[in-house]
Amino acid sequence: MSDHVVPLEEMERDALTELVNIGVSRAAASLRKMAGQQVLLSVPSLEVVTRGGAATLIRERESGDLVAVRQDFEGVFSGRALLIFPESNSMALVRAVAGSALSDAEAAEMEDEALTETGNVVLNSCLATMANMLQRPLTMSLPQVVRGNGVGLFELMQVSTEEGGVVLFLYINFAINDRDIRGYIAMLMDLPSLQALRLLITEFIRRVIGDEV
Numbered sequence: 001m002s003d004h005v006v007p008l009e010e011m012e013r014d015a016l017t018e019l020v021n022i023g024v025s026r027a028a029a030s031l032r033k034m035a036g037q038q039v040l041l042s043v044p045s046l047e048v049v050t051r052g053g054a055a056t057l058i059r060e061r062e063s064g065d066l067v068a069v070r071q072d073f074e075g076v077f078s079g080r081a082l083l084i085f086p087e088s089n090s091m092a093l094v095r096a097v098a099g100s101a102l103s104d105a106e107a108a109e110m111e112d113e114a115l116t117e118t119g120n121v122v123l124n125s126c127l128a129t130m131a132n133m134l135q136r137p138l139t140m141s142l143p144q145v146v147r148g149n150g151v152g153l154f155e156l157m158q159v160s161t162e163e164g165g166v167v168l169f170l171y172i173n174f175a176i177n178d179r180d181i182r183g184y185i186a187m188l189m190d191l192p193s194l195q196a197l198r199l200l201i202t203e204f205i206r207r208v209i210g211d212e213v
Helices: 010-035 051-061 087-098 104-133 150-154 191-212
Strands: 039-042 047-049 066-075 079-086 138-140 144-148 166-176 179-189
Touching (some): 010 039, 010 087, 010 191, 047 051, 051 150, 051 166, 066 087, 079 087, 087 166, 087 179, 144 150, 150 179, 179 191
Antiparallel strands (some): 066 079, 066 144, 079 179
16 A cells, blocks of 8 residues: 555545535634634645555654643544644743643643643544534544654554555644644544445435535
């Protein structure tokens, strides 16, 4: 399998991107309440790549260390969701969410808590929106903060070599109170889970088209 795989048809990709867009919009509204500040989150086009391809995409954009919030999800399709930031952005995010008046020591002490809360809001919004609109329940683990490089983060999830694995990879921009904070959402799944997701997306597209006719 090459680094860049194309297991989704254009309509499937568009539908999945739209689902994630709706989830991220809801996440922005939740973060706005939490931070008490204007929050804008953008989600551009979706990449579907291997884990090696995802690590390459990160490495092309980020040369430094990374920090991520991860949550596992289980249901008709299962996997691991990651909200990833450059380590150099993490303090800006903490100050945006927890308050810019924090001292360096206070911000450092609150870093993991603020990252966990932010990741929980963003990932839960995306996954819950997908589950709701695809009409299938998902259960999610508690969020955890992990650190490392792109390769290390994407190797955290063990999948069978026979089944392989893919990553749904999105680049996002956070603008919280005019602070530009870039980040990434990655959903790691094995191929059977991706196939299950494709079937649900096909059902979703039929429902939407049926409603519009």
